[in-house]
Amino acid sequence: MASALLSKTTSDWCFNLLRPRYPSLPPPILSHPPTLLLTWRPFRSFFSTKRLSTFLAMDGSKAGPLKELPLGIDATTEEEYASQSRLLQEFTSISSIDKAWIFKSDSGIGSQAMFSISQPNLLANKGKKFILSSHISRGSNNSVNFQWAPFPIEMTGVSVIVPSPSGAKLLVVRNPENESPCQFEIWGRAQVEKEFHIPQSVHGSVYADGWFQGISWNSDETLIAYVAEEPSPSKPTFTGQGYKKGSSTEKDFGNWKGQGDWKEEWGETYAGKRQPALFVININSGEAQAVKGIEKSLSVGQVVWAPPVRGSHQYLVFVGWSEGTRKLGIKYCFNRPCALYAVRAPNFESEADGPELKDNSTEDVPVINLTQSISSAFYPRFSPDGKFLSFLSARSSVDSGAHSATDSLHRIDWPIDGLLSSSAKIVDVVPVVMCAEDGSFPGLYWSSFLSNPWLSDGCTMIITSIWGSCQVILSVNVLSGEVIRISPTDSNSSWSVLTLDGNNIVAVSSSPVDVPHINYGYLVDKESKSTAWSWQNVPSPTNECSEKVKSLLSSLQFSIMKIPLRDVSDSVTKGAAKPFEAIFVSSKTKRNDPFDPLIVILHGGPHAVSLSSFSKSLGFLSSIGFNLLLVNYRGSLGFGEEALQSLLGKVGSQDVNDVLVAIDHVIDLGLASPSKLAVLGGSHGGFLTTHLIGQAPDKFVAAVARNPVCNLTLMVGTTDIPDWVYVEAYGSEGKNSFTDAPSAEHLTLFQSKSPIAHVSKVKTPTLFLLGAQDLRVPVSTGLQYARALKEKGVPVKVIVFPNDTHAIERPQSDFESFLNIGVWFKKYLS
Numbered sequence: 001m002a003s004a005l006l007s008k009t010t011s012d013w014c015f016n017l018l019r020p021r022y023p024s025l026p027p028p029i030l031s032h033p034p035t036l037l038l039t040w041r042p043f044r045s046f047f048s049t050k051r052l053s054t055f056l057a058m059d060g061s062k063a064g065p066l067k068e069l070p071l072g073i074d075a076t077t078e079e080e081y082a083s084q085s086r087l088l089q090e091f092t093s094i095s096s097i098d099k100a101w102i103f104k105s106d107s108g109i110g111s112q113a114m115f116s117i118s119q120p121n122l123l124a125n126k127g128k129k130f131i132l133s134s135h136i137s138r139g140s141n142n143s144v145n146f147q148w149a150p151f152p153i154e155m156t157g158v159s160v161i162v163p164s165p166s167g168a169k170l171l172v173v174r175n176p177e178n179e180s181p182c183q184f185e186i187w188g189r190a191q192v193e194k195e196f197h198i199p200q201s202v203h204g205s206v207y208a209d210g211w212f213q214g215i216s217w218n219s220d221e222t223l224i225a226y227v228a229e230e231p232s233p234s235k236p237t238f239t240g241q242g243y244k245k246g247s248s249t250e251k252d253f254g255n256w257k258g259q260g261d262w263k264e265e266w267g268e269t270y271a272g273k274r275q276p277a278l279f280v281i282n283i284n285s286g287e288a289q290a291v292k293g294i295e296k297s298l299s300v301g302q303v304v305w306a307p308p309v310r311g312s313h314q315y316l317v318f319v320g321w322s323e324g325t326r327k328l329g330i331k332y333c334f335n336r337p338c339a340l341y342a343v344r345a346p347n348f349e350s351e352a353d354g355p356e357l358k359d360n361s362t363e364d365v366p367v368i369n370l371t372q373s374i375s376s377a378f379y380p381r382f383s384p385d386g387k388f389l390s391f392l393s394a395r396s397s398v399d400s401g402a403h404s405a406t407d408s409l410h411r412i413d414w415p416i417d418g419l420l421s422s423s424a425k426i427v428d429v430v431p432v433v434m435c436a437e438d439g440s441f442p443g444l445y446w447s448s449f450l451s452n453p454w455l456s457d458g459c460t461m462i463i464t465s466i467w468g469s470c471q472v473i474l475s476v477n478v479l480s481g482e483v484i485r486i487s488p489t490d491s492n493s494s495w496s497v498l499t500l501d502g503n504n505i506v507a508v509s510s511s512p513v514d515v516p517h518i519n520y521g522y523l524v525d526k527e528s529k530s531t532a533w534s535w536q537n538v539p540s541p542t543n544e545c546s547e548k549v550k551s552l553l554s555s556l557q558f559s560i561m562k563i564p565l566r567d568v569s570d571s572v573t574k575g576a577a578k579p580f581e582a583i584f585v586s587s588k589t590k591r592n593d594p595f596d597p598l599i600v601i602l603h604g605g606p607h608a609v610s611l612s613s614f615s616k617s618l619g620f621l622s623s624i625g626f627n628l629l630l631v632n633y634r635g636s637l638g639f640g641e642e643a644l645q646s647l648l649g650k651v652g653s654q655d656v657n658d659v660l661v662a663i664d665h666v667i668d669l670g671l672a673s674p675s676k677l678a679v680l681g682g683s684h685g686g687f688l689t690t691h692l693i694g695q696a697p698d699k700f701v702a703a704v705a706r707n708p709v710c711n712l713t714l715m716v717g718t719t720d721i722p723d724w725v726y727v728e729a730y731g732s733e734g735k736n737s738f739t740d741a742p743s744a745e746h747l748t749l750f751q752s753k754s755p756i757a758h759v760s761k762v763k764t765p766t767l768f769l770l771g772a773q774d775l776r777v778p779v780s781t782g783l784q785y786a787r788a789l790k791e792k793g794v795p796v797k798v799i800v801f802p803n804d805t806h807a808i809e810r811p812q813s814d815f816e817s818f819l820n821i822g823v824w825f826k827k828y829l830s
């Protein structure tokens with residue numbers, strides 16, 4: 001019996017695997033010393049590691065000295081781990097296309113493209129970044145041809161690259177890993193032309209992602225404005241004799257540094273990061289100056305240069321977030337009030353400066369708030385002629401307290417004389433859509449703006465947004481307000497814009513069953529007023545994945561389903577009474593008889609969305625025999641503001657019910673069996689997962705919760721976004737009742753709306769994946785719930801990743817998470 005257990009091969013659901021990308025990589029699950037893994041298995045196999053080795057010896061087989069199995073793995077699951085891990089490695093190594101830039105070609109024919117590509121490096125537990133170049137030429141009939149460089153080039157140690165507007169120079173920033181200076185390099189076409197080391201006494205690391213990122217070249221390409229961490233504050237110094245008067249940042253053998261006052265940070269993923277501040281570097285001299293006059297309490301980001309006005313000082317426009325009485329978490333939080341400000345750029349003494357620019361007195365020139373009359377303004381973009389400034393606003397989010405909601409687009413006319421005013425009229429360009437009519441524009445969501453999003457007419461922006469369950473490319477005329485969906489409407493795939501090539505678009509598209517592909521788009525008929533775009537699929541090395549993955553994905557299909565509501569009450573708004581959507585991914589042919597097991601996948605937020613784009617981890621799960629149902633319950637982004645706002649105050653009931661309705665829908669269609677259901681969700685999706693196994697205790701055979709919100713009463717005192725708990729539990733009015741001193745009445749309501757209120761009913765075996773550095777949903781929340789299940793004898797497995805934050809996205813942690821998810825579901829659903 002034991003040898004049967006041990007000799008169980010991968011043939012149960014064996015894959016004819018190709019050689020993995022990292023041939024020397026040992027099975028990662030065995031190479032994981034830092035992961036803390038707690039396993040509680042009331043129904044665990046009789047053969048614990050010790051018993052198994054004894055049994056083997058008694059069996060008389062040539063056992064030899066048996067290796068202990070790693071923590072959390074038993075003999076029954078080890079083969080499964082080994083076989084799934086090989087396939088997961090093939091999915092993991094698929095590269096992602098993150099950004100692209102277009103340059104004029106030296107030959108004057110066609111253009112040059114540079115693509116930034118990333119790939120996880122499991123052994124190093126880091127992302128690898130590459131640059132892949134291509135020459136783009138146009139043939140007859142509008143055909144386009146990309147000639148790719150033979151290999152990509154790795155960008156080791158590079159934090160961010162930003163080409164100059166003309167494309168003649170490239171800024172490369174290398175952030176230090178310790179107290180070393182921050183390195184700026186200016187590259188020409190063939191070599192590094194300048195290299196500057198900015199000491200920590202001037203500033204810390206340059207912000208290279210998230211809300212605060214912003215690097216902008218001025219028009220004559222001599223100055224670069226950017227956002228970096230302010231220098232370290234000086235701390236009290238103590239010597240053998242006690243406190244040493246005066247401040248010093250120097251380290252010395254004869255003294256030691258105290259902590260000084262604690263400073264608020266921006267929460268999740270910003271731990272240890274200092275206040276973002278504005279700087280300008282002169283690339284001729286290498287001198288870097290802090291921009292003066294900005295209030296210390298203002299965090300800054302997204303800086304751009306205002307159009308130059310002859311004979312007048314240059315201004316910078318940036319986004320500022322005020323701190324108020326405390327900083328609340330800002331990652332995934334669009335509801336933090338912010339405004340656009342204009343500030344005078346510092347002067348650098350240089351021969352090029354005219355006499356009128358020698359005045360260095362920027363301190364007494366006020367910083368102007370340009371968007372006082374609106375609670376949120378970000379992504380400032382000047383039109384190419386400098387006549388207006390457009391920007392996005394999340395005012396709906398700020399005003400309602402929902403952490404993300406429908407955005408709006410605005411513009412202000414820019415004074416040609418350079419006389420700025422804080423009372424400039426804000427024009428609404430694309431308003432918030434309250435009720436999304438079938439098939440029509442639902443509003444702007446999570447839009448991303450290129451640094452140059454403009455077509456040559458100077459008033460059309462090309463942007464990426466969300467439309468139902470799809471990511472789409474839109475053209476937006478900033479003068480007329482006309483919005484057109486220009487990515488194909490006959491496809492359910494997701495599209496996003498990478499860069500513009502003049503009036504043409506380089507985009508990436510993907511779907512749950514197609515890895516990302518590059519596409520080239522152009523207006524079919526430029527002369528007529530036609531708005532039809534044609535898209536050409538561009539063969540590219542980035543489109544490649546292993547033959548195994550290709551073949552597995554080609555056996556899958558997906559559809560976007562409309563799920564009608566059940567029992568709509570009269571009190572719901574029109575927008576909230578409309579069907580919601582779910583993405584159903586299945587095998588083209590049934591793999592199991594009569595039904596493949598179904599994993600219900602629930603996104604977090606709750607104001608986020610599951611998109612119809614490719615996901616390596618979900619591609620892996622659908623390839624190992626599971627159908628998937630990604631439910632975009634009401635409250636998700638992409639369906640109009642009324643549907644989104646309908647969830648506030650109703651979490652744990654309306655969203656739970658929507659998921660149950662979606663499940664019944666696929667069962668009624670004959671696509672799933674009620675006895676083969678599992679559920680997986682993270683964060684608010686983990687809230688739903690744990691609610692569902694409590695409220696529908698007989699429905700799910702297995703569950704997985706990643707950093708789940710299980711107890712709002714516990715979370716409110718420990719999370720970086722306690723305001724979220726109030727708004728989601730009480731509705732919009734919770735925004736005003738939010739306090740850091742919750743009353744007994746508040747705590748009682750939070751308890752009643754939490755999954756922990758239903759924990760006594762749970763029977764479903766549940767896997768918990770927890771990040772110990774999570775500031776959003778602290779690890780204690782998931783641990784408490786898991787312990788409560790254990791107390792009841794429910795099968796539970798917990799993996800804590802000691803160095804991971806909320807997203808659990810470090811390559812090894814992501815890998816181990818999805819490997820365990822695959823094995824967990826196989827164990828209970830096969």
Ligand SMILES: CC(=O)N[C@@H](C)C(=O)N[C@@H](C)C(=O)O
Nearest residue numbers: 332403604605606683684685
């Ligand atoms: C606003 C927010 O972070 N809410 C969390 C509870 C959550 O669900 N987060 C989402 C974004 C996630 O998927 O992590």
